Amino acid sequence: MVLSDRSPxxxxxxxxxxxxSYDPEVExxxxxxxxxxxxxxxxxxxxxxxxPLWDGLTPEQRRTLTKHEVASIASLGVWFETILMQLLLREYYRQDPTAPHAQYALTEVADECRHSVMFGRMIEKLGCPVYRVGAFDxxxxxxxxxxxxxxxxxxxxLIAEEILDSLQREAAADESLQPLVRMVSRIHVIEEARHVRYAREELARQVRAAGRSRLAHDRIIIARAAYLTGRRLISPEVYRSVGIDPRVGARAARENPYFRETMRWAGEKVVAFLKDLDLIGGPGMALWRRSGLL
Structure with a gap:
């Protein structure tokens, strides 16, 4: 990856x-x-x-399940974006506020504030609960x-942003879906493209500056983030909405070849990028395999 100077x-x-940039309140x-x-x-x-569980659902139940799955993805999105905003503000605190790089970090925080409000409003409009991660995560x-x-x-x-981006690009282009979901997806995709560019270039710089021992430790943390994203993108609790025990539904999803292919498809770009940077490997490989992203 050819890196340009930060400022340009x-x-x-x-x-x-x-x-x-878009204001979801208006758009x-x-x-x-x-x-x-x-x-x-x-x-x-x-x-x-x-x-077989899908085959046993009525058309209405299938629509209900996709509604709760969208709410689960949005809930995880809000959780990740809240963490991201804190990370960016910590980075900004140490930077020169006159520098374009620092100013863009604040601009991204503003974007993520709007996105989190947008996701929250969508969850409310769908009439779904907020599907939160567990206590450990x-x-x-x-x-x-x-x-x-x-x-x-x-x-x-990047792991969270690019997986969500793949799913939302497809949703934004699918005219058969709910207009609300398509519009939320469209806004998020357009604005996240900038965030992905920013994060990819900064990650490549950070890897070049890091030492071997630092990267060995970081690979484990990155693998844990991949595991969390892959395994909690769809909360087991969504299956209650259609009368399926969460443990039964989660097991069926993990073993479902169609959903496993979806997860690999959604993660293929970011996985390839992280492999190119030598950030996938070592003790964390077990977590990567269990994430469903490989």
Whole structure:
């Protein structure tokens, strides 16, 4: 990857932010009713698609399941974005506030504030609960937010952002889906493209600056972030919405070849990028395999 100087890249991203940023309060018609017969995600992306459990659901239950799966993904998105905002603010605290790189970090925080509000409003509009991570992962998230720097910081960000980006690009282009989901996806995809560019370039710089022992430790943290994203993108609790025991549903999803292919497809770009930077390997490989992203 050819890296340009930080400042010109940040300046371009600042200009793009000024020209292509959206206010979800204005751009989305939050009062519009949901369509009664439209799915919330493509059927073939549902975690149970193609399983006997899916075959046993009515069309209405299948739509309900995709609605709760979208809410689960949005809930994890809010959780990751809250951590990201803390990371960026810690980075900004040490930087020159007149530098374009520092100013873009604040601009991204502003974007993520709007995205988190947008995801929260969508979850409320869908009538779904907020699907939160467990106590261990919540504690891990707090630790990362307070301490993460360098490669593990930007790699963890990219894993979450790029998997969500793949799913939302497909959803934004699918005219059969709920207009609300398509519009939320479209806004997020457009603005996240800048964030991915920023994180990819910064991650490559951080890897070049890090020592061998630092990268060995960071690979384990990155693998844990991949495991969390892959295994908790769809909370087991979503299956209660259609009368399926969460343990039964989660097991079926993990063993479902269609959903395993979806996870590999969603993660293929970021996995390839992290492999190129030698950030996948060592003791963390077991977590990567269990994540479903390889």
């Amino acid at each position: 890249t940040a300046t371009r991203l600042l200009r793009s932010s000024a020209s292509h 989305i018609d939050w009062d519009a009713p949901l369509l009664p017969d439209a799915f919330f995600a493509p059927e073939h992306r549902s975690s149970l698609y193609g399983t 919540n504690g891990l998230g707090k630790w990362i937010a307070a301490t993460a720097t360098g490669p593990r910081m930007y790699a963890a960000i």
